Amino acid sequence: MSVSFGYKAxxxxxxxxxxxxxxxxxxxxxxxxxxxxxxxxxWRHDGGHAPAALPWLGALVxxxxxxxxxxSVLTPTLRYHPAVIxxxxxxxxxxxxxxxxLGVGTGESLNETPVTGAAFPGIKERRMxxxxxxxxxxxxxxxxxxxxxxxxxxxxxxxxxDRPEQPVPVYVAAxxxxxxxxxxxxxxxxxxxxxxxxxLYLDLLAAVAEGAEQAGREVADIEKMIExxxxxxxxxxxxxxxxxxxxxxxxTGEQKAGIHDPIEMxxxxxxxxxxAHTRFIVSDDPEEVVEAIATYxxxxxxxxxxxxxxxxxRRQLRAFTGDVLPRLQERFG
Numbered sequence: 001m002s003v004s005f006g007y008k009a010x011x012x013x014x015x016x017x018x019x020x021x022x023x024x025x026x027x028x029x030x031x032x033x034x035x036x037x038x039x040x041x042x043w044r045h046d047g048g049h050a051p052a053a054l055p056w057l058g059a060l061v062x063x064x065x066x067x068x069x070x071x072s073v074l075t076p077t078l079r080y081h082p083a084v085i086x087x088x089x090x091x092x093x094x095x096x097x098x099x100x101x102l103g104v105g106t107g108e109s110l111n112e113t114p115v116t117g118a119a120f121p122g123i124k125e126r127r128m129x130x131x132x133x134x135x136x137x138x139x140x141x142x143x144x145x146x147x148x149x150x151x152x153x154x155x156x157x158x159x160x161x162d163r164p165e166q167p168v169p170v171y172v173a174a175x176x177x178x179x180x181x182x183x184x185x186x187x188x189x190x191x192x193x194x195x196x197x198x199x200l201y202l203d204l205l206a207a208v209a210e211g212a213e214q215a216g217r218e219v220a221d222i223e224k225m226i227e228x229x230x231x232x233x234x235x236x237x238x239x240x241x242x243x244x245x246x247x248x249x250x251x252t253g254e255q256k257a258g259i260h261d262p263i264e265m266x267x268x269x270x271x272x273x274x275x276a277h278t279r280f281i282v283s284d285d286p287e288e289v290v291e292a293i294a295t296y297x298x299x300x301x302x303x304x305x306x307x308x309x310x311x312x313x314r315r316q317l318r319a320f321t322g323d324v325l326p327r328l329q330e331r332f333g
Contacts, residue, residue, distance in 0.1 A: 004295055005325065006033025007317075008072065008227055008307035011040035011096035013245060016160050020059055022313050029321040030329070034060060035072035035103065035227075035305045038077065038271040040111040043248040054088050061096045068099040072191055072227060073173040075107035076170035077126065079115040080326040082133035083155055086140040093164030100164075102137075103191050103225075105173035105320050106130050109207060113260040120260070127179055128152075134170055134186055141167040143169060171225055175253065177207040184211020189223035189303070194296060195249075195279035201299050224302035229280040231310065232320045242310030243276040250275035281310060288325040297332060 007026035009019050023034045036056060042048030057069050069092065076085040085102070092100045106126035111122050121129070133148045139146045140160045148155040171189030174180040180203075183190040190200070190208050205224070212219040229249070233239035248256065248269035258264045267275075281292040293304065310316040 002302060003302050003328075004033060004189055005031050005328065006035055006068070006303065006305040007031040009036040009049050009303050010307065011037045011053060011056070012039050012044075012048060014312070014313070015049050016056055017060075019049075019051060019056070020063065022317065022326060023060055023067075023315070024063055026317060026321070028065055029317070030325050031067040031072070031304060031306065031321065032066060032165060033303065036060075038071050038074040040113075040115055041260075041262045043110075043262065043269060044245070045262040046266065047054050048262060048266075049179055050182065058095070058171065061092060061099070066099075067096075068101070069096065070101035070171070071103045072225075073105035073171075075112065075130075076104055076117075076133045076154070077101075077129040078112040078121075082136045082153055083140060083158055083160075085133075086137040087160050089137075089142060089168045089304045090160045090163045093166075093168045094162050097164050098166065101169045103171040103173060103189075104134065105191075106179065107262040108256070109258060110256075110262070110265060119210065120258075123176075130172070131182055131186060131196055134172075134330060137170070138167060165202065169223070174207075174289055176203060177203055179208035180204040181214070182209035184208040184213075184217070184219065184222065185215040187222060189225055189269040190223045191227070193229065193307075194228040194281075195229045198295075201296070223303055224301045226301040227305050227307050228293055228296060229307045229309070230289060230293070230320070230324075231277070231280045231282045231308065231316070232284070232286070232289050232324055233310075233316060234284055234323070236282070236319055239282045239284055240277050240311070241323040242308075242316060243280050243282065244273055245276075245311055246279070246309045247276040249279040276309075289324045290327045293328065294331070 038053040039050045076082045169188035172183035172187035173191040209219040221299040231239045250272040308316040
């Protein structure tokens with residue numbers, strides 16, 4: 001099994017220049033894939049950031065001839081029109097042929113509601129919008145003069161003039177079985193995040209396989225990507241404390257679903273700060289970290305993107321790539 005490693009560029013946590021510098025350091029120390037989150041608003045108001053992902057990806061690919069770039073994840077359905085995203089990622093694909101992927105998801109109220117001013121749709125509608133958006137984007141990447149009449153999106157004689165020879169692969173994020181089935185039906189890849197109940201990953205992967213079978217596809221052809229949340233430090237207490245900026249991850253989906261104000265999200269996260277570490281692999285032992293990561297490889301995930309939580313990101317990045325990454329490379333190649 002071929003396993004690749006990458007770095008999660010946390011746009012909620014760092015300004016554009018710092019995020020670019022950190023990402024280039026990650027690439028230079030053995031993490032050749034960089035996946036950026038796409039937020040209009042961050043998880044916390046005080047000290048939070050939200051650089052625009054699209055121009056930032058252009059800056060990254062212009063700064064490194066080898067980096068593979070993508071989103072984890074972007075929502076091409078509400079504050080963005082899918083045709084705009086199709087054009088943007090076609091341009092990125094021309095600038096970095098074969099080194100771009102588009103990770104998409106159904107979205108969060110925090111990012112969409114403040115821009116659209118509309119009520120945040122229910123999950124079924126968001127999932128159907130996403131399926132339609134993927135269909136339209138692929139049409140724009142492969143056809144000329146696209147007349148599209150969907151339930152939510154419409155184009156008339158639309159052409160994306162600059163397109164890579166091969167369409168950009170679309171990875172579909174899922175935290176539940178129905179979205180995972182969608183990934184199996186239409187995705188070039190599937191994305192999820194670590195740190196949840198082990199049974200969930202078995203259920204999600206089974207749903208991906210079911211969706212692929214329904215569409216007459218080979219599930220083995222679908223890339224399985226996971227954001228592995230890991231806080232490694234040579235000081236275990238420092239590794240534990242570094243998780244606190246990401247306390248909102250300890251909230252349930254239901255607790256976060258209706259929040260579209262970063263101040264309110266920050267308050268909710270602060271109430272869960274003592275549980276922030278529960279979503280992360282927290283350790284000062286490199287072998288312990290490798291064994292924890294190996295559980296995801298054993299499940300079949302082949303693209304691992306590491307999300308390091310600390311505000312002192314260089315400290316964590318250098319410790320991780322110095323102590324843990326060589327062991328992962330030796331074990332998984």
